C-alpha cells in the first residue's frame with residue numbers, strides 16, 4: 001500500500017450540521033469537536049445559508065461533504081459545479097472534502113440518489129483519472145466514501161473493498177470510511193463486514209461516518225435515522241484499532257432529534273474510539289494481544305420479517321443536497 005502525499009488532522013468527534021440545530025449551535029455553541037456540512041446546501045451566492053455557515057465557522061472547524069459530484073457518471077463532473085465547490089472551499093477552508101463512490105445521473109439530470117458503480121477495471125481507471133483532476137483543481141485533500149447499496153452488477157470484476165482501495169491508492173486520495181455503510185452492504189450482499197474493514201488502506205482513511213439505518217428484514221435501507229446499532233459500534237472499534245485516531249462523525253438525516261441526542265451519540269463514539277486506540281497501542285506493544293478486528297467475522301443474516309420494519313417511508317436521498325428550507329437565525 002502506498003502512503004498518501006498529504007496529511008489531515010484528527011478533529012475528534014463531530015456531527016453533521018442540520019437545519020433544525022442551527023439555532024442551538026449558533027446561540028449556545030455546544031461542546032462538539034467539529035461539524036460536517038453538505039456542500040450543495042451552501043453553494044449559493046448569499047443569503048441565510050451563508051449567514052448561518054459563517055456563524056458556525058466562527059466557533060468550529062467545518063468539513064465539506066458532497067452528494068452531487070457524480071464522479072462515476074457517464075460524463076465528466078460538471079465544471080460549473082466544480083467552480084462553485086471551489087468557491088465554497090475558499091470560504092470554509094476544510095481540512096479535507098469528500099463525496100461518494102457513486103453516480104447520480106446523466107445528461108445534466110440529478111436523480112438525487114447515490115447509485116452504485118460496477119467494480120470493474122474500466123471504472124477504476126475512470127475514477128482514478130477524475131479523482132486526481134478534482135483533487136488538483138480543488139487544492140484540498142479529496143476523499144470518496146463507500147456507499148450503501150441494494151444491488152450489484154454482474155459485470156463486477158472485484159470486491160467493493162478492492163475497488164475502493166485501488167481507486168484511493170492510484171489517485172492518491174483519501175477514504176471517507178462509512179462503517180454503517182459497510183454493515184448495510186454486508187447485510188444486503190452477504191459479505192463479511194470485517195473483511196471489508198481489514199482490507200482498505202487504513203492510512204488513507206481521513207474520516208469515519210457512523211449512522212443508524214432501517215432494517216426491513218430481507219434488506220437494510222440506509223435511512224440515517226435512529227441509533228447506531230451494536231454491531232456497527234463493534235466494527236467502528238475495530239476500524240479505529242486499524243486506522244488510529246481518525247476524525248469521526250455522527251450522521252442523522254431523518255426524524256432528526258434534539259441536538260443533545262446527537263451530542264450523547266458523539267460522546268459514546270468518543271468512548272468507543274478510545275477503546276480502539278487503547279487496543280491499537282496494546283497491539284503495537286505486543287502483536288499477540290487480542291484484536292477487535294483481526295480474526296473477527298460478521299456476515300449479517302437477513303431475516304424474512306423484522307420487528308424494525310416500521311418507520312421508513314419512500315423518500316428522497318439520504319443526504320439532502322440543495323435544501324431550500326432554512327430556519328430563522
Ligand SMILES: [Fe+2]
Nearest residue numbers: 145178209251
Ligand atoms: Fe456516510
